[in-house]
Amino acid sequence: MEPRTVSADFDVVPRxxxxxxxxxxxxxxxxxxxVLAIMASLALASTVRFGVIPTWREPIDAYFAIAAAAxxxxxxxxxWAVRSRAKxxxxxxxxxxxxxxxxxLVAFGSVAVVCYVAQIDFARGYxxxxxxxxxxxxxxxxxxxxxxxxLLRRSGRCATGVMVVGAPDDVARTVVELRRNLAAGYRPVAVSLSSPLHKASPSDQAILDSLPRVSYESAVSTARISRIRAVMIAGELPGGRDQIRKLGWAMENSRAELILVSRLTDVAGPRIHLRPVAGLPMVHVQLPQYSGFAHSVKRLFDVVATLGGLLLITPVLAIIxxxxxxxxxxPVLFxxxxIGVxxxxFTMLKFRSMVVDAEAQRELLESKRLGNDVLFKVKxxxxxTAVGRVLRRYSLDELPxxxxxxxGEMSLVGPRPPLPSEVEEYEGHETRRLISKPGITGLWQVSGRSDLSWDESIRLDLYYVENWSLTGDLLIIGRTLVQMFKHDGAY
Structure with a gap:
C-alpha cells in the first residue's frame, strides 16, 4: 500500500x-x-429559610427575590470565570x-464580602x-x-481531530492508544513523521499507512489550513525540547492545542496541564496568547493602578x-x-540622574563596563549626580x-525596555521579548538588575513573556517594593 503523503495544496488531510x-x-x-441546579438550590434555601416554596402565587419578599437573582x-x-466549562x-x-x-466558593465569598462592606443584613441560613x-x-x-x-465518544462521536507528530514507532503507538481509548476524545486524522518510515516495523507501517501522512516540515501549516484542533507530539523530536518549544511558537494564537505524549519533565515556555489517560501520559501545553480578555484586564489594571499611584506620589515627584x-x-527629565511591543x-522618560553631558563621557568608561556583553552598565x-545616586538607589528615577x-507604551510589569542598539544584537529567540509591552518593573528588576549577565536577563524576560499572569504581576510588584530598600544590583 503506497503511503499517502500530503500534496502541495493540502488536499490529502480531510478538512x-x-x-x-x-x-x-x-x-x-x-x-x-x-442554571437548573442553581435555581433548585436557591428555591430550597428559600423554602427552608422562609417556610414557603416561592411561586407566582406565593412569592417571597421582593428584597430576597432580588438578592436570590443576584x-x-x-x-x-x-x-464561567474559573472556566469550569472549558472544552x-x-x-x-x-x-x-x-x-x-x-x-x-468564589461566588459565595464575593457575596459575603459585598454584604460585609455594604453592611447588608442577609440571612445566613439562606x-x-x-x-x-x-x-x-x-x-x-x-x-x-x-x-x-x-457514551457518545465510545460510539465514535464528539472527538477532536488530531495530527500525531514524531518518530514512526512513537506515532504508531499513540495512534493505537487513541483508537483504543475513545473516551480520551481524540481521533487521529493525520500523521507527520520526523524520521523515515522504513525504520518502522511492518505492523507500525500498516497503522501509519491507514492515515494521511504530512511532511514533517509542513505539519504546522497543514494543521492550520486543515483546521486540525490538536497537534500531538509523540515521544522525542529531532532537536529535543528546543524543537518542541519552536513548534509551540509556530502554533501561537492558533485554534489548535499542543499536546505532548512523552515523559518530558522540563518543557520550557508555556504552562503545562497533566491529563493521565490509560496508556498515554498526556501533557497539554497552554499556548501563550498575547491579546484578548486577559490582556484587557492587564491594561485596565495598569491604568487604574497608575492613576491611583500618581495621586499618592505627586508631592514626591514635585520634590524630586x-x-x-x-x-x-x-533638565529634570531624561x-x-x-523599543516597545x-x-x-517610543520615548521613555526617567528622572535625570546623570550630568548633562553623560553621553559624551560614555566612551571614556568602556574599560570599566561590567557584567553584560550588550547592556552598558558601570558600577x-x-x-x-549626588541626587541621582539616591534616585537610583531607591529606583525613584523610573517614576516618570x-x-x-x-x-500605552509600557506596562507596570513586563520585560525590560531595550535600547535600539540592543535589539540590533538580537540573533533569534531574543526578539520574542518584543511581543509583550515592556514594563517599569519585571523579573529582571527583582532578580539582580545590573548584576545579571545578558543571557540571564534574556532568560528572565522570555520566561515572563511566556508565563504571564495577573497574579504573577502582583507578586512582582510586591517584590519590587521590597527590592527598592535592598538596593541589590541598583547602580
Missing amino acids: QPRSPGWYQRLAAGVLIGD IGLVWLIAL RLFGEGLTEYARVINGT VAVALPVGIVLLLVGRLAWRRVLI AILIRAGDDG RQQR GGKT DDPRV QLWNVLR
Missing part, C-alpha cells in the same frame, strides 16, 4: 469542521443544567469538579442551605453529562524635580529612545515612566 458543533451543544446542555447571576459568572475539561472528571467547587445543596446538584449534573459524553533642577540647573520605538559611574504606562 475539519470550522467549529466543533458537539462542543457547543454540550456546553449549552451543561449551562442549562447549571446570587444566581454571580454564581453563573463565577463558574478540555469535559469528561475529564476531578479537575472539572474542582473548578465547579472553586467557582461556587446561604448555609444554598451553598452545599448547590455544590451537590452541580456535581451531579456534571457527572451525568460526563457519562453521556463518554526641584532637587534635580537645583543640582545643576539641567528622554531616551527604547512589536519593535515600535560607581562618576557621571551620576508611569506616564509611558498611561500612554
Whole structure:
C-alpha cells in the first residue's frame, strides 16, 4: 500500500469542521443544567429559610427575590470565570469538579464580602442551605453529562481531530492508544513523521499507512489550513525540547492545542496541564496568547493602578524635580529612545540622574563596563549626580515612566525596555521579548538588575513573556517594593 503523503495544496488531510458543533451543544446542555441546579438550590434555601416554596402565587419578599437573582447571576459568572466549562475539561472528571467547587466558593465569598462592606443584613441560613445543596446538584449534573459524553465518544462521536507528530514507532503507538481509548476524545486524522518510515516495523507501517501522512516540515501549516484542533507530539523530536518549544511558537494564537505524549519533565515556555489517560501520559501545553480578555484586564489594571499611584506620589515627584533642577540647573527629565511591543520605538522618560553631558563621557568608561556583553552598565559611574545616586538607589528615577504606562507604551510589569542598539544584537529567540509591552518593573528588576549577565536577563524576560499572569504581576510588584530598600544590583 503506497503511503499517502500530503500534496502541495493540502488536499490529502480531510478538512475539519470550522467549529466543533458537539462542543457547543454540550456546553449549552451543561449551562442549562447549571442554571437548573442553581435555581433548585436557591428555591430550597428559600423554602427552608422562609417556610414557603416561592411561586407566582406565593412569592417571597421582593428584597430576597432580588438578592436570590443576584446570587444566581454571580454564581453563573463565577463558574464561567474559573472556566469550569472549558472544552478540555469535559469528561475529564476531578479537575472539572474542582473548578465547579472553586467557582461556587468564589461566588459565595464575593457575596459575603459585598454584604460585609455594604453592611447588608442577609440571612445566613439562606446561604448555609444554598451553598452545599448547590455544590451537590452541580456535581451531579456534571457527572451525568460526563457519562453521556463518554457514551457518545465510545460510539465514535464528539472527538477532536488530531495530527500525531514524531518518530514512526512513537506515532504508531499513540495512534493505537487513541483508537483504543475513545473516551480520551481524540481521533487521529493525520500523521507527520520526523524520521523515515522504513525504520518502522511492518505492523507500525500498516497503522501509519491507514492515515494521511504530512511532511514533517509542513505539519504546522497543514494543521492550520486543515483546521486540525490538536497537534500531538509523540515521544522525542529531532532537536529535543528546543524543537518542541519552536513548534509551540509556530502554533501561537492558533485554534489548535499542543499536546505532548512523552515523559518530558522540563518543557520550557508555556504552562503545562497533566491529563493521565490509560496508556498515554498526556501533557497539554497552554499556548501563550498575547491579546484578548486577559490582556484587557492587564491594561485596565495598569491604568487604574497608575492613576491611583500618581495621586499618592505627586508631592514626591514635585520634590524630586526641584532637587534635580537645583543640582545643576539641567533638565529634570531624561528622554531616551527604547523599543516597545512589536519593535515600535517610543520615548521613555526617567528622572535625570546623570550630568548633562553623560553621553559624551560614555566612551571614556568602556574599560570599566561590567557584567553584560550588550547592556552598558558601570558600577560607581562618576557621571551620576549626588541626587541621582539616591534616585537610583531607591529606583525613584523610573517614576516618570508611569506616564509611558498611561500612554500605552509600557506596562507596570513586563520585560525590560531595550535600547535600539540592543535589539540590533538580537540573533533569534531574543526578539520574542518584543511581543509583550515592556514594563517599569519585571523579573529582571527583582532578580539582580545590573548584576545579571545578558543571557540571564534574556532568560528572565522570555520566561515572563511566556508565563504571564495577573497574579504573577502582583507578586512582582510586591517584590519590587521590597527590592527598592535592598538596593541589590541598583547602580
